[in-house]
Amino acid sequence: EIVLTQSPDILSLSPGETATLSCRASQGVSRTFIAWYQHKPGQTPRLLIYGSSTRAAGIPDRFRGSGSGTDFTLTISGLEPEDFAVYYCQQHGVSLAFGGGTKVEIK
Amino acid sequence: QMQLVESGGGVVQSGRSLRLSCVASGFTFSDYAIHWVRQSPGKGLEWLAGISYDAFTKQYADPVRGRFTISRDNSKNTMSLQINSLRVEDTAVYYCAKVLGGSVLGAFHVWGQGTLVSVSS
Numbered sequence: 001e002i003v004l005t006q007s008p009d010i011l012s013l014s015p016g017e018t019a020t021l022s023c024r025a026s027q028g029v030s031r032t033f034i035a036w037y038q039h040k041p042g043q044t045p046r047l048l049i050y051g052s053s054t055r056a057a058g059i060p061d062r063f064r065g066s067g068s069g070t071d072f073t074l075t076i077s078g079l080e081p082e083d084f085a086v087y088y089c090q091q092h093g094v095s096l097a098f099g100g101g102t103k104v105e106i107k
Numbered sequence: 108q109m110q111l112v113e114s115g116g117g118v119v120q121s122g123r124s125l126r127l128s129c130v131a132s133g134f135t136f137s138d139y140a141i142h143w144v145r146q147s148p149g150k151g152l153e154w155l156a157g158i159s160y161d162a163f164t165k166q167y168a169d170p171v172r173g174r175f176t177i178s179r180d181n182s183k184n185t186m187s188l189q190i191n192s193l194r195v196e197d198t199a200v201y202y203c204a205k206v207l208g209g210s211v212l213g214a215f216h217v218w219g220q221g222t223l224v225s226v227s228s
């Protein structure tokens with residue numbers, strides 16, 4: 001079982017700033033099997049990134065995924081008001097699991 | 108437009124059973140794996156189970172294996188989740204989600220709106 005640990009739990013930032021979210025796997029995962037989601041209250045989760053770094057359809061280029069091995073990162077450059085939400089990483093290489101989430105809140 | 112619609116949620120007593128359904132439209136249902144994910148109040152996303160396009164492969168998260176059963180009927184574009192021996196901690200919004208690509212496991216690019224299950228003691 002691969003466990004994903006996200007950090008920090010909460011990130012307090014102002015619009016326009018850059019958010020850096022971390023996702024660490026308990027063992028190595030191929031880049032192919034890492035995805036990132038955005039989830040807002042009362043809405044359905046939204047796929048942002050798959051294959052570690054490929055943006056899903058319609059996702060703006062301020063969202064960037066990177067990483068390899070056990071360490072993966074989601075970077076949101078120039079936070080827009082609509083970006084304040086909870087973000088989850090997911091691995092689907094060995095079974096499937098989500099990380100615990102990082103809440104990006106307005107400072 | 109690809110769409111998933113869940114149903115079957117509600118208020119149920121602990122120990123009882125419940126069957127959730129997920130109806131698909133806008134894509135060839137029989138070509139894709141579908142999964143269930145839930146979110147308990149105040150908690151994060153939790154993957155529960157997934158089923159391959161042909162129902163041959165079924166995968167379950169360890170905490171629910173043996174108590175949850177996933178199935179699908181491609182003739183009706185429908186996938187289901189049977190939950191037995193419901194527990195208070197099963198209270199959650201349950202989502203079905205479509206896999207991007209042709210594998211059993213993958214990223215989820217289409218999600219339903221969710222159905223709320225509330226288990227009373």
